Structures are given as C-alpha cells and as structure tokens.
Amino acid sequence: QVQLQESGPGLVKPSQTLSLTCTVSGGSISSGSYYWSWIRQPAGKGLEWIGRIYTSGSTNYNPSLKSRVTISVDTSKNQFSLKLSSVTAADTAVYYCARVTQQQLRGADPFDIWGQGTMVTVSS
Amino acid sequence: SYELTQPPSVSVSPGQTASITCSGDKLGDKYASWYQQKPGQSPVLVIYQDAKRPSGIPERFSGSNSGNTATLTISGTQTMDEADYYCQAWDSSTAVFGGGTKLTVL
Numbered sequence: 541q542v543q544l545q546e547s548g549p550g551l552v553k554p555s556q557t558l559s560l561t562c563t564v565s566g567g568s569i570s571s572g573s574y575y576w577s578w579i580r581q582p583a584g585k586g587l588e589w590i591g592r593i594y595t596s597g598s599t600n601y602n603p604s605l606k607s608r609v610t611i612s613v614d615t616s617k618n619q620f621s622l623k624l625s626s627v628t629a630a631d632t633a634v635y636y637c638a639r640v641t642q643q644q645l646r647g648a649d650p651f652d653i654w655g656q657g658t659m660v661t662v663s664s
Numbered sequence: 665s666y667e668l669t670q671p672p673s674v675s676v677s678p679g680q681t682a683s684i685t686c687s688g689d690k691l692g693d694k695y696a697s698w699y700q701q702k703p704g705q706s707p708v709l710v711i712y713q714d715a716k717r718p719s720g721i722p723e724r725f726s727g728s729n730s731g732n733t734a735t736l737t738i739s740g741t742q743t744m745d746e747a748d749y750y751c752q753a754w755d756s757s758t759a760v761f762g763g764g765t766k767l768t769v770l
Contacts, residue, residue, distance in 0.1 A: 577759070587699075587707065587750055589759035600757040603665065636706060643713060647754040648695035650712035657706055 542567040544637050544655035552631075552662050558624040562637030562655060569618045570595045573642040577651060578611060578622045580633040588633075592640060593620055627662045634659050666755035668762035675768045682738040684765045686751030689732060694753045696734035698727060701764075702747045710749075711736060743769050 548560035562576070569576065578590040591601035593611045601609045605624070613620040624631060639653040668688045676682035686696060696714050699707035709718050711727035714734065724739045734753075738745055746769045751762040 579759075579761075586764040587752075587761040589761060592757075592759070602758060643695075645695060645713060648713040649754065650697040650709050650718075651699070651707070651752070651759075652709050652712070652718060654706040654708070 542639065542653055544639065544653060546635060546637050546655045546658040548658060548660070550659055550661060552627055552660060553664050554628055554662055555626055558622070558627050558631060558660055558662070560622045560635055560637075560658065560660070562620050562622075564618045564620075564639075568615075569613065569620065570615050575640050575642065575649075576613065576620045577638045577640050579636045579638055579651070579654075580631075581636070581657075582630075582633040590622065590624075590635075629662050632660065632662045666753075666758070666760050668751055668753060668760055670749075670751060670762040670765045672763070673766045673768065675770060676738075676741045678743060678769055679740055682741045682745070682767055682769075684736045684738075684749050684751075684767065686734040686736070686762045687732055688734075688753065688760075691732050691734055691753060692730045694729075694755070696727065696729045697752045698725075698734075698736045699750045699752065700745075700747045701750065707750065738767075741767075741769055745769060 552558045575594045577592040593599045608625045610623040634657040636657045637655045638651040698711040701707040714729040715727045726737045750764045
C-alpha cells in the first residue's frame with residue numbers, strides 16, 4: 541500500500557529556509573485522483589494546513605503562510621517538497637506530508653494517508 | 665478566514681456514546697472529515713464526506729453534519745478510542761482544521 545516518508549534537516553537556524561521532502565512509495569505519485577499536501581503541528585497544539593500540490597504543478601497555500609511557502613513536485617522521483625523561508629521559532633513543529641484523495645463531491649477530499657511526521661526545530 | 669471550533673475536551677465512560685462537535689459558519693454546506701490522533705502518532709482518517717467510514721474504521725464511528733455543526737459520534741466507546749480528534753473542512757481551496765478535542769475514556 542502507499543506510504544509517505546518525510547525527510548530533511550531536523551534543525552534550522554532562524555531566518556533560513558526550511559526544506560523537506562516527502563517520498564511516496566508503493567504507488568506512483570502521478571496515478572489516480574490524488575493530490576499532495578503538507579500539514580504541521582507545534583508541540584501540544586493542533587494541526588495547521590500549509591498547502592497542496594497537484595501533479596500538474598498547480599498549488600494552493602495557507603494564506604497565513606503564502607508569502608513564505610513553496611511546494612513543488614518531482615514525479616520522476618515520486619517526491620514532493622516543501623520550502624518555508626525566513627523561519628522563526630514559531631515554525632518549530634512536526635511536519636507531516638499527506639495524500640489527499642479527490643472525491644466526486646467538490647470540497648469533500650480527505651487526507652487519507654499521512655507520513656509519520658518529522659520534527660523540525662528552529663534555533664540558533 | 666474560515667474557522668472551525670471544537671470543545672477542548674470530552675469525557676465518556678467505557679461503553680457509552682461520545683459526541684464531539686465541530687462548529688463553523690454554514691458548515692453544513694461544506695463537507696467535514698474527522699481525524700484521530702493518538703500520542704506520538706500521525707493522524708488517522710476516521711470519517712470523511714460527513715459520514716463515510718474509510719476501510720478498517722470500526723462501525724462505532726459515525727458522523728453527521730447539518731446547519732453550523734458537524735458531529736463525530738463514537739458508540740460503545742472503548743478505551744482504545746482515547747485520543748485527540750480533529751475536524752477538517754475545505755473553504756474554497758484552503759483546508760481548515762478545528763483546534764482538536766481530547767477524548768478521555770474513564
């Protein structure tokens with residue numbers, strides 16, 4: 541079955557750019573009615589959606605992060621990636637990648653497969 | 665921006681029915697999903713499209729959505745159901761999560 545695995549540095553300095561990659565295994569990132577997303581969760585807090593990408597390259601971002609976020613996809617590597625610039629301590633969180641399955645009903649798409657998450661700390 | 669509001673905590677006795685609410689402006693005009701998250705684990709989808717259960721999710725999990733409120737109901741709650749639960753909906757092209765509800769089974 542499809543699995544997702546996040547990878548990237550666990551420690552990023554303030555003002556630098558956080559970069560993470562999500563590798564999709566057990567299936568092609570381009571097959572089926574799916575798109576791909578990043579979500580984060582600060583310790584002891586709730587889930588915050590960061591953005592999504594279709595394999596066409598089309599993206600949507602959380603308005604609160606839009607100016608600092610870039611999500612890209614590399615179908616040849618079965619991966620998609622997150623870049624978050626100008627990070628501060630407030631960006632310290634567990635970052636999850638997730639698959640979203642498109643439904644026939646608009647707006648009904650669930651996050652049905654999640655990666656295990658990767659902890660990113662922003663500190664000098 | 666669109667907001668979803670959940671109670672911070674809900675308590676239930678084993679075997680009883682737990683109800684977790686999620687409120688948002690005209691939420692009934694959207695579709696709600698629910699996720700279960702146990703400590704140290706990734707979220708798991710338990711309900712989507714208001715009331716559908718993914719494969720492998722027990723029948724005791726059910727959902728509804730009407731007016732301004734979506735509800736996750738767990739019938740015959742088991743100790744293994746103790747977890748944080750998050751509702752989620754799409755507002756235009758933006759995903760929104762509720763703040764989460766800690767379900768305690770005692």
